[in-house]
Amino acid sequence: MRLTILGNGGGISDGLPYNAFLVDDRLLGEVPPDIMSSLFRERIKLDGIRNIFISHFHADHCFGFPFLALRLFYNGAPGVIKTFGPLGLESRMLDLCALAFGNDHPLREWLGGVMEFIETGPDSEIDLGDGLSIKTIPMDHPVETLGFTLRRSQAPLFTYMPDTLWNENLLPFIQNGGRTILIDLNGEPGDTHKVHLSEADLIEMALPRCGDDVVFYGTHLKQHKKTGPGRIRYVKPGDHIEIPE
Numbered sequence: 001m002r003l004t005i006l007g008n009g010g011g012i013s014d015g016l017p018y019n020a021f022l023v024d025d026r027l028l029g030e031v032p033p034d035i036m037s038s039l040f041r042e043r044i045k046l047d048g049i050r051n052i053f054i055s056h057f058h059a060d061h062c063f064g065f066p067f068l069a070l071r072l073f074y075n076g077a078p079g080v081i082k083t084f085g086p087l088g089l090e091s092r093m094l095d096l097c098a099l100a101f102g103n104d105h106p107l108r109e110w111l112g113g114v115m116e117f118i119e120t121g122p123d124s125e126i127d128l129g130d131g132l133s134i135k136t137i138p139m140d141h142p143v144e145t146l147g148f149t150l151r152r153s154q155a156p157l158f159t160y161m162p163d164t165l166w167n168e169n170l171l172p173f174i175q176n177g178g179r180t181i182l183i184d185l186n187g188e189p190g191d192t193h194k195v196h197l198s199e200a201d202l203i204e205m206a207l208p209r210c211g212d213d214v215v216f217y218g219t220h221l222k223q224h225k226k227t228g229p230g231r232i233r234y235v236k237p238g239d240h241i242e243i244p245e
């Protein structure tokens with residue numbers, strides 16, 4: 001299994017492409033405002049996308065949905081696309097499309113036939129087909145926010161932890177989340193309003209309490225960060241991470 005990083009920027013960054021990723025060219029994680037630029041820059045075949053995961057309804061995670069939907073509408077989607085997200089997903093995304101292109105645009109009707117919205121809460125298991133499933137994880141963020149562990153036949157492969165503060169409830173999901181963890185590391189030591197995890201939080205709270213083979217990949221950054229030694233690495237657009245199965 002392969003993880004492709006499409007963007008690594010947080011809501012406020014020094015011009016980084018916004019945080020988004022793709023698993024095996026079929027599961028798109030997040031639809032930030034610049035998602036089309038990121039998908040084309042990384043030469044992604046759009047008709048491979050079968051599932052979309054939106055962690056929460058902050059603009060840097062979902063305001064690109066109308067642009068992706070419009071492109072798929074003009075391209076023609078090869079089948080039903082299942083989009084997962086918190087409660088309210090369907091009305092939020094349809095409202096965004098209406099705001100973007102108008103209520104009468106044929107996109108609206110087309111979406112009804114092609115896009116299946118699956119609204120979910122934390123600790124839910126969702127079947128993606130082909131033996132894959134995701135188990136959702138509650139994050140600690142001002143609006144309801146979901147992460148997930150991707151599993152094949154119940155074996156954890158990869159865990160995504162979007163916007164969150166450190167919270168002890170995250171620990172079991174890290175300990176049982178596979179060896180590859182893509183995680184919000186937007187927090188910096190000097191933050192006046194702490195809303196995001198920092199490298200120091202991970203070093204103190206997570207690293208000593210999880211397996212030596214777990215590697216954390218920091219994303220949702222304010223600026224590019226250089227990876228040092230150890231098990232915390234920072235991603236950049238175009239990175240490919242092999243996920244052992």
Ligand SMILES: [Zn+2]
Nearest residue numbers: 056058141163
């Ligand atoms: Zn957020």
